[in-house]
């Protein structure tokens with residue numbers, strides 16, 4: 001590598017020199033954390049586990065601003081620093097506010113920030129879209145890459161979902177929480193269940209029923225916009241979680257979206273629902289899988305290796321080499337950064353990461369496996 005970390009050459013070492021360094025473990029390119037809410041880092045250890053989605057949303061409402069601003073900013077900085085040292089080179093991060101922007105601008109870790117909106121009441125749409133424009137202007141001024149993005153089908157009026165998704169697609173990228181819970185599925189397919197009850201008890205509107213499920217509901221919402229009414233929907237779309245997706249939904253996405261990616265966040269899914277996405281099905285359908293840590297409101301740590309360990313634990317037939325690809329190249333490709341990141345190749349600057357304490361014979365992670373950045 002040259003001094004700035006660009007790889008000049010790869011190959012086999014024919015002669016040791018004084019500068020040759022040896023490591024015990026595997027060397028991989030820098031990670032891409034494809035789903036995080038770094039601005040929720042102050043919520044570490046605060047939330048109750050296994051709350052289900054309605055319970056989780058209630059906790060977010062109550063706890064979101066439970067710590068003072070300086071403490072929240074300190075937590076963001078600490079976690080980004082830790083992630084970088086553990087080998088994360090890039091991140092797709094969700095922001096509802098500008099609290100993380102300045103820290104991101106000065107971090108060596110590349111971030112594309114998804115400026116997320118939600119709002120269940122149709123008459124609030126113009127106001128929310130204006131706030132989104134202001135947040136986008138702030139991100140542009142500070143000099144970080146960002147795109148508008150919708151939250152999920154169950155927290156938005158159909159018009160807001162349609163408008164904010166169109167704004168994201170115009171920008172080239174969206175990150176969307178998809179089929180994260182069985183409650184979401186029940187709300188969209190049947191109009192009932194804990195989410196429906198929660199909204200009704202607060203006097204809020206609920207989405208129209210769609211018997212084909214949440215993913216079809218999302219595609220139909222995008223198609224409300226004339227620009228995206230007919231053809232295949234362009235841009236890079238990250239569908240996040242997919243814990244309760246099924247074959248029919250995967251087919252809908254593959255047929256409608258030009259470039260769908262499927263982010264999985266296993267430890268967050270276990271935290272909230274004690275559930276995991278149908279990984280074998282996603283693999284069989286050829287889905288481009290990426291890995292995210294989600295936030296410290298639904299995870300006890302932001303660690304790519306810990307996510308990979310849980311995948312290996314629950315899906316032992318998936319080879320480690322494939323999991324590494326999900327954690328690196330696929331995320332880089334979603335971010336449009338595959339020319340710089342994601343593999344160890346001449347000309348790229350992916351970051352070099354060592355995973356130590358692994359079972360080299362069987363190429364498996366061990367409970368004590370850890371990662372650290374070498375370059």
Ligand SMILES: [Zn+2]
Nearest residue numbers: 037094177294
């Ligand atoms: Zn999320």
